[in-house]
Amino acid sequence: MNGPSLALRQRSLGDLSAEFPLFPPLTRGCPKTSTAELAYPLEVVYDYAKVDRDLFTGPPGPDIARWSPLLPPLDAPTLGEGGTPLITFGDVHIKDESRNPTWSHKDRLNRVAVSAAVASGAPGVVVASSGNHGASAAAYAARAGLPAIVLASADSPPAVQAFVRSYGAKVVSVPVEARWPLLRQVVDELGYHPVSNQTATHTGHPFGPEGYKTIAYELFLQLGTVPAAVFTPTGYAELLYGVWKGFAELRLLGVADRTPRMFSCETAAGGPHAKALATGAPAAVVGLGPTDAYGVACSVGGHRGVAAVRDSGGDPVLVTDEDLRLAQRDLARAGLWQELSGAAGLAGYRRLRRDFDGPVVCIATSSGFKDVGVATERHPALEEPTLEDLIP
Known part of the structure; x- marks a missing residue:
């Protein structure tokens, strides 16, 4: 420090x-x-x-x-x-x-x-994100001992959703137009600290x-x-x-x-x-x-x-x-x-x-x-590979 x-x-x-x-x-x-x-x-x-x-x-x-x-x-x-x-x-x-x-x-x-959430005495963190922000917020909340709610869109990459869930966050896939009203509800009724936008x-x-x-x-x-x-x-x-x-x-x-x-x-x-x-x-x-x-x-x-x-x-x-x-x-x-x-x-x-x-x-x-689409393409194994198959 x-x-x-x-x-x-x-x-x-x-x-x-x-x-x-x-x-x-x-x-x-x-x-x-x-x-x-x-x-x-x-x-x-x-x-x-x-x-x-x-x-x-x-x-x-x-x-x-x-x-x-x-x-x-x-x-x-x-x-x-x-x-x-x-x-x-x-x-x-x-x-x-x-x-x-x-x-x-x-x-x-x-x-x-998340430091602001800790200092404010919030019971948890809420974020609307389908990618990096949700994963990061979930990780830092977990490190700080706080639960996290991540509101993701249904078409977010499955690998990223799995990444977020690995930190113990509650990940809920919702229609895009529903994310912001739900975020406000979590803030207003549960007292969670928001790390996403709430304005026009x-x-x-x-x-x-x-x-x-x-x-x-x-x-x-x-x-x-x-x-x-x-x-x-x-x-x-x-x-x-x-x-x-x-x-x-x-x-x-x-x-x-x-x-x-x-x-x-x-x-x-x-x-x-x-x-x-x-x-x-x-x-x-x-x-x-x-x-x-x-x-x-x-x-x-x-x-x-x-x-x-x-x-x-x-x-x-x-x-x-x-x-x-x-x-x-x-x-x-x-x-x-x-x-x-x-x-x-x-x-x-x-x-x-x-x-x-x-x-x-x-x-x-x-x-x-x-x-999007990472790890979805499969490459079959070559049954009898030759040296030519190995050349970049």
Whole structure:
């Protein structure tokens, strides 16, 4: 540990003067600035004057408590999240978040969000998720000794559902439109702590993106500088915003003199953040077409992603399933097997076709084992294999 949390309070991204105590976490958006059609998320404010700049020296390490002064209180035990490798891949760097305990970036969020559940005295954790988020929340809840309810869609990959159940979570497959009313009912009637969105446009857990800031801190130490650009797989944009905020804090603290340009990499089947940025709206909701990239297939956007791209001077990038499959294949052939959605950062960089004056980082978010259709194809044994059969 590097000292106690210096978190002070929550504030609205809709109006930075709208502030609230640190607890309880406002999991239904800002009560002052939100409307029925547009919900503004909250973020955590810290006592930056007390942050020791020596915090940003030395190796990152596999436990985000390494950065505890700049995180909300970490009352849930670690599973060893963070400290993931940065791997050179051609002309970019890949930040491989599949190396986290449940093989995705979501472990950083859930260490923080489940800590909030513990600190709040909640009897359990509830999440609406068909993939990485549900598995991660179930694992961190189990580690903290809390029961978890996971509301999954009926068409979520069976391997992922089995993964979630292995942690002892109650996994219930329900129609997509039923997930949010059920989530609210569990929160309101059972008192479970929600780690999923409950609002018309996305707000999610106010503490969640704070866990993602640690990616920015690690990148700064691993590169020895601030990258020129960061390409991030984007669903609800909590990851995108968290990484952006981490770099903004490094500049605020005088540790770095600049911030990177942030690029949201969304599936072309949806793209709510791209729509919001194109129209000047604070957030948007769009129709969602067919895509196998279920991890970033979101029709509902939020203000976090809009703010990160806009304030950093970045851009939204829409990628097709074909773009994603090509990036996924090329990463795998370099030893990095990613879920289709997890390859969106590299796919976005390739789709944009832009040069940058400095290092470029593509975040890869999740193991390929979580993809749709994994382990369903069988390859029959060869009865009399020859040497020619063995040649790649």
